[in-house]
Amino acid sequence: MFHMLVLFWLWYLIGVFGESVSVMEGDSVVLHTDVTEIHKNDDIQWIFGAENILIAEINTEVGFFNMSDVLDGRFRDRLKLNKQTGSLTITNITTQHSGDYKLEISGVKLSSKTFSVSVCRHLPIPVITSNSSQCSSSSSSSSSQQNCSLLCSVVNVSHVTLSWYKGNRLLSSISVSDLSISLSLPLEVEYQDKNTYSCVINNPISNQTLHLDISQLCHTCAEVHYCCGFTEALIRLVISALVGVAAVAVLVYDIKSTRGGDKKQIPYIL
Incomplete structure (x- = not known):
């Protein structure tokens, strides 16, 4: 009895929270039904988004089809249904296809499953710039002569983290979830510093790293x-x-x- 309750609880958690899937923009993703074969009279439906829009369906009595013209044709020529398992493939995926996909199977047995799909853009290479204004003729403080102010920046990014590393040690980071026009992270180093610094931008799938050349960007007054x-x-x-x-x-x-x-x-x- 205890084992049955555990299995039921696991099935409930999977049905409620589903699976998280991350994919790079332009790639394809397969949402599996975990069904080896569709039974007679089974009805498989794929539903997208908070509006519960039906985008694809398999019915052994009437055949199978997809609703590629819904949502202003967002899924046109992108959906493929596996006739044997009911799994859904989304090809040439874009950020417009990010969201929740719900699978509902009715027939011999009832089951449901939710997939949370995140589509990541290709990451740009960060840009590191130095603040040369610190070496004005009126500057007389020793700190301005010993330190170099740097700024690592990226533009047009979303769902990423921008970080400064000293060797393998994380120094600082900043994250953005929605689309950001510009994302910047400052760093101050000594111009004679011989350590290795790098600026890294990453999302759940990939990352881009730019190593800092202090001798090129940092100079004394x-x-x-x-x-x-x-x-x-x-x-x-x-x-x-x-x-x-x-x-x-x-x-x-x-x-x-x-x-x-x-x-x-x-x-x-x-």
């Missing part, structure tokens, strides 16, 4: 000022040279013009 001072000096030198060349050209032209005028004023003597 002295290095930035030296770089800027050298560039400024070079620009001034080029401008001075151009001005000098222009002045010489004007002077030469003026001298030639003066000599030409003098020759025209000399009288002709017979």
